[in-house]
Structures are given as structure tokens and as C-alpha cells.
Amino acid sequence: MAVGREKGRCAVVRRIAVVGAGQAGLQLGLGLLGAGGYEVTVVAARTPDQVRGGRVMSTQAMFGPALRAERAAGLDLWEGEAPGVRSVDAVLVPEAGVRALEFTMTLDEPAQSVDQRVKTARWLELVEERGGRVEYRELDLAGLRALAAAHELTVVAAGRGELAGIFARDAARSPFDAPQRRLSALYAHGVRAPDPAAGPRARMHAVPGVGELYLQPALTLSGPCDILLWEAVPGSPFDRFGDRPGGDEQLRRMRELMGQYLPWEAELWAGAVPTDPGGSLYGALTPVVRRPVAELGGGVRVLGIGDAVVVNDPITGQGANSAARAAEAYLRAIVEHGDRPFTAEWMTALFEEFWERHARHGVALTAALLTMPDHLQAVFAAAGEHEAVARRLANTYAEPADHAAWLATPELVGAYLATLG
Ligand SMILES: Cc1cc2nc3c(=O)[nH]c(=O)nc-3n(C[C@H](O)[C@H](O)[C@H](O)COP(=O)(O)OP(=O)(O)OC[C@H]3O[C@@H](n4cnc5c(N)ncnc54)[C@H](O)[C@@H]3O)c2cc1C
Numbered sequence: 001m002a003v004g005r006e007k008g009r010c011a012v013v014r015r016i017a018v019v020g021a022g023q024a025g026l027q028l029g030l031g032l033l034g035a036g037g038y039e040v041t042v043v044a045a046r047t048p049d050q051v052r053g054g055r056v057m058s059t060q061a062m063f064g065p066a067l068r069a070e071r072a073a074g075l076d077l078w079e080g081e082a083p084g085v086r087s088v089d090a091v092l093v094p095e096a097g098v099r100a101l102e103f104t105m106t107l108d109e110p111a112q113s114v115d116q117r118v119k120t121a122r123w124l125e126l127v128e129e130r131g132g133r134v135e136y137r138e139l140d141l142a143g144l145r146a147l148a149a150a151h152e153l154t155v156v157a158a159g160r161g162e163l164a165g166i167f168a169r170d171a172a173r174s175p176f177d178a179p180q181r182r183l184s185a186l187y188a189h190g191v192r193a194p195d196p197a198a199g200p201r202a203r204m205h206a207v208p209g210v211g212e213l214y215l216q217p218a219l220t221l222s223g224p225c226d227i228l229l230w231e232a233v234p235g236s237p238f239d240r241f242g243d244r245p246g247g248d249e250q251l252r253r254m255r256e257l258m259g260q261y262l263p264w265e266a267e268l269w270a271g272a273v274p275t276d277p278g279g280s281l282y283g284a285l286t287p288v289v290r291r292p293v294a295e296l297g298g299g300v301r302v303l304g305i306g307d308a309v310v311v312n313d314p315i316t317g318q319g320a321n322s323a324a325r326a327a328e329a330y331l332r333a334i335v336e337h338g339d340r341p342f343t344a345e346w347m348t349a350l351f352e353e354f355w356e357r358h359a360r361h362g363v364a365l366t367a368a369l370l371t372m373p374d375h376l377q378a379v380f381a382a383a384g385e386h387e388a389v390a391r392r393l394a395n396t397y398a399e400p401a402d403h404a405a406w407l408a409t410p411e412l413v414g415a416y417l418a419t420l421g
Contacts, residue, residue, distance in 0.1 A: 024306025025157030027327035063398035064109025083200035084110030105394030113218035167290035179284035187279035247274030292351035
């Protein structure tokens, strides 16, 4: 531990390394630089220009509480430019071309989606502008061990990549052992809004047994755009993108599927074009929860954050939000820890508190939305009748801890629905 200027709440300058330059790692690294008293090294696999010139990585809808955490760290750089989404129009499509249940879910605070290529490239530049160090390299296990041995605390924020394998899977907390949906996302310009006067709105369509379709206004490299995310039940008619076609072909197939299942959407997408060659994303991820501390031998250990330890299917838009909330919680814990050593016990306790307060709720909400038990279907039906139910549902995506208060069991839902009259 190097003795240095007295800054922030630490009497010494503490050396902290962050591996991975995504939502979790950059928000934490920049937060530490803002707090003062930390020498921060971020290891990034790609330079800002490589990130901007690369492929989209997410649809990254961020809700109010996560955006507040970014704002608190001085990282809300696109507030005026990115569309603020205040509501989500939900439609149940029981069979191709049929609109059944329809309702609007209003968010208490606007949500926002800033292309992670835009966001993380700029945040990475900010690390050096705000006094941190960036090492551009893809770290392997030996490199990680050496880095961790040279720092008081090393936080692994490397997402779902290979490095996450150092954290053991927690079987009791991992709800699935295989992907539940196959994903296909496209960023596009030229999509018409159903009601332009109503301002930016997201839309979600559920086709039981087939999959879900999410549409949201966002900000990308070339300005405002719309993102389309298909969540296909494996083997269903929506599961048509396994060969990862180019953007034009992807859009053609999406239009074909919309024409068949959601013709009202097909009309809105008639004049759409892909934003750029990197504007398509495909994949299928297995939701998983891992143990937060990895021992690398010789007393060297690292702490995991974000997707490196908690992966959710994007059906509920929890991943980046959870990463932001984790960065906020870890930052607070590190600062409050002052000059004391970062032991394995401290790391475990920090994660356990975050798990208890936040992460477990996002995992439970996502598992519920992926499997749609009867009691949740009853809530969606009630949302079609009662504006208050639709509003609470929307705001549970933003603050998933509320899931435990009203959605988690048939009994809770029954008691809640009985109050509606
Ligand atoms: C299709 C899709 C849609 C999504 N939509 C949403 C949504 O609407 N809302 C939401 O909240 N979440 C969404 N998510 C999830 C969200 O994108 C992730 O949960 C979030 O980005 C996780 O942040 P992170 O910082 O933990 O990891 P990442 O964003 O994956 O960042 C990890 C970083 O580490 C780097 N890295 C990896 N390995 C190494 C290495 N060995 N050495 C150095 N660097 C390394 C990577 O290059 C990357 O920059 C979506 C995900 C997908 C796939």
C-alpha cells in the first residue's frame, strides 16, 4: 500500500485494478477516481476506437435507479441526447396476427438506452482523463494472477467471457443450466413511431411458446435509433437467426416474421434500415450465478462483479442495470472500508449484501418472466384492467426488489389481486 496524499476518506493511496471495461468495470473504476485516494488501473481488451468500430453488445435499457447511480458518478453524459422512455406498450399475441391483452406500463422515471459502443468507449477515455491508467490487453489467467499480486484489490468485470470461469458456479442460485431464449438484436434508423406525439415509448409483444419482441428508442453512434430484440424460444418459428446473417438479411427475416405474427409492427418497420454494419447482435446465454471470490493460489484472490458473476437473460433488461447497481454498491463498500485489508471475508460479505439487497431479485424476476407461472399470468391479465397494476409491473423491472413484495409467490399475488376489487 503506497503512502500518498490524503484524499477522500483514505489516508493512503490504495492500488486497485479493474479487469474489463464494460458497464461494471468502468463505472466502478471511474467512481474510485472520483472518490479520490485510489490508484486505479483498468485492463481493457479493446481501445475506444476498436469499441466504436465494433459490434453492438447489448440493448442496454437502463432504468431510473441505475441511471441515478451513473449520475452520482458524473457519468450521465448523454442525458439530453438519448430518448427518455417513459412507458412501455405491452401486447399479448395469442396467435399469429391477433392482438389480445393490451396495456401501457408507465415508469416513474424515464429509462434510457445508450449504445454501449458510445458509452463504454467514452468512459474508457475518461479513465485516463480523470487520472487512471488503462492497459490495453486481453488478460489470461497468468496475467490476472500477476496483476492481482501487484494490487491490493483486483475486481474482475470481464463479463461473460472466459475469465468468468474462475468463479465457481453457484448451483443453488443458478435458476437454469441452458439458454432459455435465442437472441437476435438489430439497431435501425427509419422506424416509424405508432404515435409520435406521445414521445419515446418502448413496446413489447409476447407470443406464448414462440417468444417475445422488444422495441425501444435508443442512442447509437449515428444518433437516435430504434432497437429490435427478438427473444426466441429455442426451436420456435422466431428462432431463425442461428446463422447470424448480415443486417439487411436479418431485417428482411424480421420483417417477414412481423408480417406473419405482428403485422401492425411490420408497417412501422417498412422504411427501416440497419444503422451500421456492427448494428446486429446474436447469441443465447445461460443465466448463471457464480461465487464472488476466486482464489488464484499463493493467497492471491480476486472479486467478481457484473456479468462475471451474475448473468440474466435480457428478457427483463436486468444485466446492465444490475452491473450499475453493483458498481455503486462496491464503490460505497470500498470507500467505507478505509485503509483495512481487502480480505476474502470482506469480499464475500460485500457480495452477499449486494445479492440480498439487489441481485437475487433481478434473477428471480427474470426466471419468472422466462417461465411465466400462472400467478404471473394473472398479474399481466390484471394489468390490462388496472392502470395501477401495469404501473407497478413496469416499476418492478426498474426496482426488482419489489418482486419479493408482490410477485414472488401465488399467495402474494393472490393477496395483492384481492385488494383490487
Ligand atoms: C442481446 C442483449 C440485450 C441486453 N439488453 C439489456 C437491457 O436492455 N438492459 C440491461 O440492463 N441489460 C441488458 N443486457 C445485459 C447487459 O448488456 C450486460 O449485463 C452488461 O453489459 C454487463 O456489464 P459488465 O460490465 O458486467 O460486462 P460487459 O459489458 O460484458 O463488459 C465486460 C468487458 O470486459 C472485457 N473483457 C472480457 N474479457 C477480458 C479479458 N480477458 N481481458 C480484458 N478485458 C476483458 C470485454 O471486452 C468488455 O469490455 C443485454 C444483453 C444482451 C446479450
